Every structure is written in structure tokens, then in C-alpha cells.
Amino acid sequence: MAPTVEDRFTHRNDTLYCEDVPVRDVVDAVGTPVYVYSLARLRDAFRGFDQAFAGSRHxxxxxxKANSNLAVLRAFVNEGSGFDIVSGGELFRVLKAGADPRKVVFSGVGKTRDEMEYALRSGILMFNVESEQEMEALNQVAGSMGVTAPVSFRINPDVDPQTHPYISTGMKKSKFGIAIDPAAEAYRRAIALxxxxxxxxxxxxxxxxxxxxxxADAAERVRAFVEVLRREGADIRYVxxxxxxxxxxxxEEPPDAGDYAKALMQGVRGxxxxxxxxxxxxxxxxxxxxxxxxLYLKRTEAKNFVVVDGAMNDLIRPSLYGAFQGLRPVDRREAGSMTADVVGPICESGDFLAQDRSIQTPVPGDLMAVMSAGAYGFTMASNYNTRPRAAEVLVDGKEFAVVRERETLEGLVAGEKIPAML
Ligand SMILES: Cc1ncc(COP(=O)(O)O)c(C=O)c1O
Incomplete structure (x- = not known):
């Protein structure tokens, strides 16, 4: 079933709005490229998801990692959310945003000892441990601090998620997690530590x-595994x-939060x-x-290119995964359409936001919205080609606020030094 949450990016009188703010007003204030987030949509998504699990303690x-802007994190803190982090940096962010450390889980295949210590000092809910060596390291770090580390193991249920291989993480060949049989052994060892x-x-x-x-398959496998662990005396309180x-x-027709929650809750029933x-x-x-x-239209014998000022350093999903991102003109007009690649200024052939896409024929200066860019957008942005990262703006009804300034050229070189030997 299609998601039912309201689309907060809609055209009124042929100009694109985010909630009640014309996108053009945001651009007039902060320029381009700019990420624009809808607070109402963040809240809708959280509430819909949370309520879908109302039938179970959760x-x-x-x-x-999907979006780590402090304002976005604060919006979720205000909803009562916990956080899944994968680095000391993300822990720093969530604490700065006001998160309750007892609602923080620490995932990731390569936690350093410093990160473990930081998380233990902060009093997080649990570590999702991904290897036996990591378990030993965590045991040592906790011991040296005179504390006990709460742990889960990330098990690898070997289920094919039928998604892009780069974002498929639970198969046997994946670097993530521990296969079920060795995981049973890891639990025995952990209980003894x-x-x-x-x-x-x-x-x-x-x-x-x-x-x-x-x-549903993964949840079933987890359930069976929890039953095995419990028979061996493990006190499993969290799944x-x-x-x-x-x-x-x-x-795509992804399941809505309700169907998703039902499948998971059914999988771990009882x-x-x-x-x-x-x-x-x-x-x-x-x-x-x-x-x-x-910026420019470039018509060649083989293809049309629309060159824009956003690039793969701003949004890498199309280049990295061949991912589709919808495009909408900020201002609609009777301009006819053309098929073109929408490309950025970066010196890589892989620098595109869309390929062979039918779009309203643009003229230089037009604004284009790349849709569905709130996840793995800014967080995966880089400074490749010494491009300052985009500004980020949060919209709430008729108001908007800059929640991250556009980077400056001076800022980009701030940590660099030309040593005396030169
Ligand atoms: C351990 C872990 N948890 C949660 C997520 C979030 O996944 P998604 O953005 O697909 O909900 C990821 C992302 O890959 C992850 O690696």
C-alpha cells in the first residue's frame, strides 16, 4: 500500500510550496543549492510510525545517518524518539540535540575503543555488537571503566531484502552482523564475560x-533465535x-507503517x-x-544536458546507486517538455541527478526541486571539487529557519596548513 502521509511539497498557483512557504522565498533568502525540510512531514512520519507499533512495547x-541536522534531531527528541547511532560523532549530535541517552542504541561494524568509552560514559541503552573481537574490546573498555556494557549482537538472518546490493546488509556475504550459528556461540561467551x-x-x-x-522472515528467524537463547538462560529483553x-x-509501492508494523509484530509474536x-x-x-x-542548457548530437548548480557532492544517491529522484520545476509554466540528463558541475561523468528524464523545458535561472532528498542527502554530501556544502532550511507552517548555513570558502580550508618547509 502507498504511504498515506500528506505530501507537504505542493504547487499552488504554479509555484512550489513547502507547507505554507513558497520555495522561491527560501531561495531568495539563502540561495541555491539548498535543502528544504518540512517539520510537519517529519512529525507525521514519526507519529504514524510510532502509532503503528502501539500494540507492542517499543x-x-x-x-x-539518514539526516543528522541538529534541528531535525531536536524535532524527533520533541516527539519522544530515541536514536540509532553509528559513531561518536552521531552520539555527540544526538546529545547536543537533547536526546535521552537511555534511548540511544549504538550500531556499526567498527566502533573504536574511544567511541565505546564515550557511549558508556553517556549511559546509552545498548551496543549492537557485530563481531567477537568487538565484544572482547567492549568488555575490556567497560572493565577499565568499572562499568557493565549492555549488549545485543547484530545477527545476520541471511534474508534477501530484494533491494540494491549496496544497501542490502543481512546476507551471508555481508560485512555486517554475525550469522546465527556463530552468534549463539558469541552469546555464550558474552554471558561469561x-x-x-x-x-x-x-x-x-x-x-x-x-x-x-x-x-517478516527476518523477524521469524530472530524470534526462533531468541527462544534458543532464552533456553540457554540469556535474559533477552530487547529485540x-x-x-x-x-x-x-x-x-514504488512500499508498505505503509501499519502493514510493516503488523508484519514485524507477527514475526516476533509472543x-x-x-x-x-x-x-x-x-x-x-x-x-x-x-x-x-x-545554469545552462547544452544540446549535443547524442543528448540534452541541463547543467544545474547542485551536484553529486550535494546528493550522491543517483551517482552511487543509480537511484531515481523525482524532479519538479519550482515554477510551472507552459514551456513544453524535453528529455535530458540533469547534471552538476563536477568533473565526473557520474555526476548526474537524473538521466534521460522528461522535464519542463528549462531556461537558465529556473529553479528545480529534487524530490525525496531528506534521507541520505545532506548526510552523504562532501566537498568534492571544493564545493561548499549546501544550506539547510526547516519549514514550519508559514515560517522557515536556516538550520545550517551554507559553507564558506574560508571555512573549507580552515583546518589546513601550509607548513614552514614550503
Ligand atoms: C543498523 C542500521 N539501522 C538502521 C538503518 C536505517 O535504515 P533505513 O534508512 O533504511 O530505515 C541503517 C541504514 O542502513 C542501518 O545500517
Missing amino acids: LVCFSV SNLEVVGVDCHIGSQLTSTSPF DLGGGLGIRYDD LDVTLVLEPGRSMVGNAGILVTRV
């Missing part, structure tokens, strides 16, 4: 899933089923645990757009 931990407390089981099978069945719910970029969920994309993906300005 904690929603927004996955910070004096500075660890086994509290849960974790899995995350991939991202942008558009059907419930891989989630973390990760994130992964897809969104509509193009014509377990009497607190479910932890780590949604990222489904919370923020359709709450944001990237607005870019058309």
Missing part, C-alpha cells in the same frame, strides 16, 4: 525495502529489528520483549527536497 530510534550484560538481539537486513515479506522501510521515490526500531529513510526521505538552479 522504542523508535531514529537512524541518525564479567563486564558485559546481554540484553537483546539485533538485526537490520537492508534499506529501501518495498515489501513486508523479508522483514531490535533495525530500519529499512522503503519510501516512494518514483512508482516474545514479551521491547521492540526497538531504527527507521531512517521512512522518517525523513519525503520530508526534504534539494533545490537547485539551472
Whole structure:
């Protein structure tokens, strides 16, 4: 079923609005490229998701990697959200945004000892441990601090999420997690270690899933595994089923939060645990757009190119995954249409936002909105080609606020030094 949350980016009188703010007003204030987020859409997404799990004890931990702007994090803090982090940097961000550390889970395949110490000092809910060596390291760090680390193991249920291989994380060949059989051994070892407390089981099978069945299969496998662990005396109180719910970029028909929640709750039925969920994309993906300005039209024998001022350094999903991002003209007019590649100024052939796309024929200066850019947009942005990263703006009804200034050229070189030897 298609998502039912309201689209907060709509045309009125042929100009694009975010909630009640004309996108053009944002551009007049901060220029392009700029990310624009809708607060109402963030809240709708969180509430819809949270309510879908009302039938079971649960904690929603927004996955910070999808969008880590402090204002976005604060919006989720205000909704009572917890957070799924994968680095000390993300922990720093969520604490700065006012998160309750007891609602923070720490995932990721390569946590450093410093990061472990920081998280233990902060008093997070649990570590999702991904290897036996990491477990040993965590035990040592906790021991040296005189504390006990709460742990889950990320198990790898070997379920095919039927998504892009780069965002498929729960298969046997994946670097993530531990396969079920060795995981049983890891749990035995962890229970015997004096500075660890086994509290849960974790899995995350991939991202942008558009059907419930891989989630349901993974949840069933987790349930069976929890039963085995409990028979061996492990006190499993949390089952973390990760994130992964897809969104509509193009014509996908992802399940809505209700169907997704039903599949997961059915999968772990009867377990009497607190479910932890780590949604990222489904919370923020359709709450944001990237607005870019058309610089030039370049017609060649083989193709038409629309060169815009946003590029792969701003939004890498099309280049990295061949991902589809919708495009809308900020101002609609009777201009006819053309088929073109929409490309950025970066010196890579892979620098495109769309390929062979039918769009309203633009003229230089036109504004174009790249839709569904709220997740894995700014967080994956870089300074490649020494391009300052875009500004970010949050809209609330008729108001908007700059929640991240556009980077400056001086700022880009601030940490660099030309040594005396030169
Ligand atoms: C461990 C973990 N949890 C949660 C997420 C969030 O996934 P999504 O944005 O698909 O909901 C990811 C993303 O890949 C992840 O690796």
C-alpha cells in the first residue's frame, strides 16, 4: 500500500510550496543549492510510525545517518524518539540535540575503543555488537571503566531484502552482523564475560525495502533465535529489528507503517520483549527536497544536458546507486517538455541527478526541486571539487529557519596548513 502521509511539497498557483512557504522565498533568502525540510512531514512520519507499533512495547530510534541536522534531531527528541547511532560523532549530535541517552542504541561494524568509552560514559541503552573481537574490546573498555556494557549482537538472518546490493546488509556475504550459528556461540561467551550484560538481539537486513515479506522472515528467524537463547538462560529483553522501510521515490509501492508494523509484530509474536526500531529513510526521505538552479542548457548530437548548480557532492544517491529522484520545476509554466540528463558541475561523468528524464523545458535561472532528498542527502554530501556544502532550511507552517548555513570558502580550508618547509 502507498504511504498515506500528506505530501507537504505542493504547487499552488504554479509555484512550489513547502507547507505554507513558497520555495522561491527560501531561495531568495539563502540561495541555491539548498535543502528544504518540512517539520510537519517529519512529525507525521514519526507519529504514524510510532502509532503503528502501539500494540507492542517499543522504542523508535531514529537512524541518525539518514539526516543528522541538529534541528531535525531536536524535532524527533520533541516527539519522544530515541536514536540509532553509528559513531561518536552521531552520539555527540544526538546529545547536543537533547536526546535521552537511555534511548540511544549504538550500531556499526567498527566502533573504536574511544567511541565505546564515550557511549558508556553517556549511559546509552545498548551496543549492537557485530563481531567477537568487538565484544572482547567492549568488555575490556567497560572493565577499565568499572562499568557493565549492555549488549545485543547484530545477527545476520541471511534474508534477501530484494533491494540494491549496496544497501542490502543481512546476507551471508555481508560485512555486517554475525550469522546465527556463530552468534549463539558469541552469546555464550558474552554471558561469561564479567563486564558485559546481554540484553537483546539485533538485526537490520537492508534499506529501501518495498515489501513486508523479508522483514517478516527476518523477524521469524530472530524470534526462533531468541527462544534458543532464552533456553540457554540469556535474559533477552530487547529485540531490535533495525530500519529499512522503503519510501516512494518514483512508482514504488512500499508498505505503509501499519502493514510493516503488523508484519514485524507477527514475526516476533509472543516474545514479551521491547521492540526497538531504527527507521531512517521512512522518517525523513519525503520530508526534504534539494533545490537547485539551472545554469545552462547544452544540446549535443547524442543528448540534452541541463547543467544545474547542485551536484553529486550535494546528493550522491543517483551517482552511487543509480537511484531515481523525482524532479519538479519550482515554477510551472507552459514551456513544453524535453528529455535530458540533469547534471552538476563536477568533473565526473557520474555526476548526474537524473538521466534521460522528461522535464519542463528549462531556461537558465529556473529553479528545480529534487524530490525525496531528506534521507541520505545532506548526510552523504562532501566537498568534492571544493564545493561548499549546501544550506539547510526547516519549514514550519508559514515560517522557515536556516538550520545550517551554507559553507564558506574560508571555512573549507580552515583546518589546513601550509607548513614552514614550503
Ligand atoms: C543498523 C542500521 N539501522 C538502521 C538503518 C536505517 O535504515 P533505513 O534508512 O533504511 O530505515 C541503517 C541504514 O542502513 C542501518 O545500517
